[in-house]
Amino acid sequence: MKERSLSGTAFDISNQLFMLIILAVMIIPFIYIFSYSLSSPNMLKGGLVLWPEGFTFDSFKRAFEYPAVLNGAFISIARSVLGPAIMLFITSMAAYVVSRPDLLGVKFFRRYFIFTLYFSSGIIPMYLLMGFLHLKGTFLIYVIPGAISVFNMVLIKTYIEALPKELSEAAVVDGANDIKLFFRVIFPICTPVFAAVVLFDCVNQWNSFMDVQIYNTMYPQLHSLQYVLYNMLNQFSTIEQLQEAGNRQRGSITPQTFKMAITVITILPIACVYPFLQKYFIKGLLIGSIKG
Known part of the structure; x- marks a missing residue:
C-alpha cells in the first residue's frame, strides 16, 4: 500500500508539472505579445518581454487612427452576431428534423448532408454561384453561405438524440405539434450545445477574411476588421511608412510594436467572450459521448 501510495503521489506530481508546462507554453506567447504591444521601443532591450517596458498606448492609438478600423470593427461585430444567430436558427431546425426516426426518408437526408462534409464544389463554382445570386458586394455574402453548417448540425442532432424521449412523448400527449415541440421543449434545454456551436461560428466569423478577399475586395465599406x-x-x-502615415513621435512606434498591437486587437474580443461560454462549450461537446 505504501509503495502504491508513493507511486500515485509521484504520478500526480509529474502530471501537475506537465500540465503547468503546457499552461506556460500556451500563456507565455500571449503575455509576450500583450506586453510588447504596450512597451516603448526605446525601452526594449530584446529577449522575452513579460511586462511592459515604458508603458505606452501609442501603437494602439495609431491603429485606431486608421479610418477603416472602426468600420471594419463594425462589420466584424455585425457578422459575428448575425451570422451565428442565423446559423443557429436554421441549423438547429435541420438537426431536429434529421433526428426524428419516424421521418420519411430520414436516412437519405442524413447521408445527403454527410456527403457535403467530404466533397465540395470548389472556389470557382462557389464564386460563380455567389455572382449568380447577386451576393457579391453585399453584407449578406458573410451570413447566407454559412446559414447551414453540417458539422454543427451533427453536434446538435447528437445532443437531441441523447435527450430523454419521455419529454417529447409528454409534449405530444399534451397536443404539441413539431413546431411547438421544438421551440417550447427541445430548444430551451439545448443551451450547452447551442453555446458550443455559436462559439465555433463566432470565432470563424471573427477570424474570416478570405471571403472578403474573394468577394468584396473592391468594396472597402464591407471590409472586415481582420x-x-x-x-x-x-x-x-517600415518606420518610414508609419511616419508618413501620420505618426509625429519618432521612435514611439516600430513595425514590430505596431504588429503586436494589431494582433492584440484581433484576439482580445474572443478572449473576453470565451470564459463566459466555456462551461457550456465543454458540456455541449461531451454530451452524448457517454450514455447509460
Missing part, C-alpha cells in the same frame, strides 16, 4: 488589419500589416512594414 482584412483591414491584414492590409495595414502589409502597408506599414
